[in-house]
Amino acid sequence: SNRVPWILGTHLHPEVGPLDRAPSGSRVCMIEAHGFARRKPYHHHKLTLVFAAMRHVRDELREAGYEVEYVRTETFREGLATYFDRHPDDTLVAMRSPSHRSGDRFADLVDAVGGDLELVGNELFCSTRAAFDEWADGETDAFRHEGFYRWLRSESGVLLREDGSPVGGEWNLDEDNREFPPDDWAAPPVYEPELDDLTAEVSEWVAAEFDTWGSTSDFPWSVTREDALAALDHFVTERLPEFGPYQDAMRADDPAMAHALLSPAVNLGLLHPWEAVTAIEDAYRSRDDVPLNSAEGAIRQFLGWREFMRHVYRHAMPDLAEASQLGAERPLPDLFWSGETDMACVGGSVGDVYDRGYSHHIQRLMVLSNFATLWGVDPDELNEWFHATYVDAYHWVTTPNVVEMGSYGSGVFATKPYVSSANYVDRMSDYCEGCAYDPDQTTGKGACPFNALYWDFLARNEDDLRSNHRMGLLYGHVDDKREDCEMDEIYQRVSELRTMEREGEL
Ligand code: SF4
Structure with a gap:
């Protein structure tokens, strides 16, 4: 049968996974389901981001010669039914989503509409489930971030000296990252993507269609891969040097400080975390204005913390979602x-x-x-x-x-x-x-x-x-x-x- 990449809204990277392996001319499945967006008061920008990014990928793939079957629908089940009505002999190939039981859920949905699904590993992370589990098996403290982070640094060679020790002699330079900036410090400039027509249209549609929370204007997020790469380059060039020392500081009139602001793009798959890690390490090694505490601190977010969260979640669910060991049970203040x-x-x-x-x-x-x-x-x-x-x-x-x-x-x-x-x-x-x-x-x-x-x-x-x-x-x-x-x-x-x-x- 015809193996067709199914591109989820958080798997938008064109050079990763099943999409990377499908040549131009191939069919690609995308399902834009809206039902989930009605179940919580999501931020307007969050829905605009995911739907605009998906539609951009659709258009870019079509331009590159792919046959994109883009189904707009209420539920994934309906979307899959429509897809398999049109292409009954296809087998959809999707990367596993990190969300708990999403693989089983998708398998059940595809099964229910009489289609075929093949789930493959998620290549939008720096570590794999198998490698983590093998390492964790021999560790008494597998669920301590610091050990996990050192293991990944050692395995990947990031910020290592030739003898395998960390560049600078320390694995973690957080001690240097707790400063508050002087009064006359001006935060480096923030990357501001232009709002293209497609995104403006999605933004209006989201405002009209869903019961959202948050501002419906001044949307500041990258919705294309090209733009996400530009935002990464801008962060590394302009903001990285001062990221480290002030990463724990807060100023009332300055929501960005010197933070990367790249997590939305990475979590949608517009950027691979390796791309961020590599760009940061390259900047540290090739420039003399990037202090090690800034480079190491930023790399620890992408390579250490983000990966660690994913593995902890995988191992601690479903109990973690309901956990309240201190017995806290008050409602969230309005x-x-x-x-x-x-x-x-x-x-x-x-x-x-x-x-x-x-x-x-x-x-x-x-x-x-x-x-x-x-x-x-x-x-x-x-x-x-x-x-x-x-x-x-x-x-x-x-x-x-x-x-x-x-x-x-x-x-x-x-x-x-x-x-x-x-x-x-x-x-x-x-x-x-x-x-x-x-x-x-x-x-x-x-x-x-x-x-x-x-x-x-x-x-x-x-x-x-x-x-x-x-x-x-x-x-x-x-x-x-x-x-x-x-x-x-x-x-x-x-x-x-x-x-x-x-x-x-x-
Ligand atoms: Fe400071 Fe006011 Fe926050 Fe208390 S509530 S920590 S005084 S800003």
Whole structure:
């Protein structure tokens, strides 16, 4: 039978997998299903991005001589039925999607409409499932990122010296990456793709067709491979040198800082992560303006963290999606959707997400997830919010990042919760300067909510966390606060904060 590549919306790379192996003139299947987009309040930019990118690939493949069967439909099942009606003898060949059970689900759907499907390995990653599983089998700490990252660096030769040791002598230079920029620092320019006609049309259609969240204008994302390559080149040339030192810093008026902003393109398959890794390493080796901490820090995101998330997800699902080892079960405060709050850090970060479906990783971890975790939000609810609102979010990406890293939901790889009081936000951002709350106060009117919530979080999770050696020191402070009767005031403040939240006044 005729083996036909089925190009999913997140597998758009023309030089990877079944599409790469199909010569011009071949038939290609693409199914643009809309039903999923009605099930959550997705960000307008997120839907625009995926549908515009798919339609661009369709047009480019047609131009290159492919016969693209492009089916626009409500569900994948209907789309597949239409496809096999037209081409009953074809066998579709698709790369596995990293989402849990998606392979089985697609196999069932194809089976139900009487078609044939062959699933092949996903080549849009730097590591394979088999290689990870073989390595992990002999590791006691397979689910610790650092060991995984060193293994991948060693296997791939990235930033290695000839004797196999890391360039610069250290594997991880994060110690150098916790600076806050001086007042007169101007972030390097951001790459701004032009909005082409096709994308403008998709953007309008998405706004009319779906019940979306977020801004429907100022769409800033690359929707073609050519543009994604230009964005990569721009990042490496202009922004990479300063990425490292300021990667954990936040400024209220500067959502991009020196971040790569490439995750949406990589997660759609417009860029291969190897292309990013190679470009960054080449820049480090050929230029003298790229410090090692910037190159290593950026490479660790693409080669280490992203791959690690995928493997952890694969091994920890389905339990991970529902995990809440601390018993957190509060609903997500409405201010995550409305952005209406006097907390400058939370409101500013939600505003950034509203504007473009993006905020950088420290806003995600130390502002939004931190606040939700201190508040006691059910990790699953927070995960759903990230999944719907971020342009680069897919279930396999957000579930380990949000449920585990952000919420300490299961302990599969995080060794402690990533929570902090206002102290961290004040040190690493300029939010507190413009905030209605006082980062130095814990109780009383006007005291920063993060502070009382932080001590309340430690106290209410004492049974789970006190024995954790990374938390032990903090419980000394909890003991002191109990002795000084300060905890009662803290509980009082938390109860005020909960009332304020209910009344929309937090
Ligand atoms: Fe955020 Fe508190 Fe700082 Fe306000 S004072 S910006 S709420 S950490």
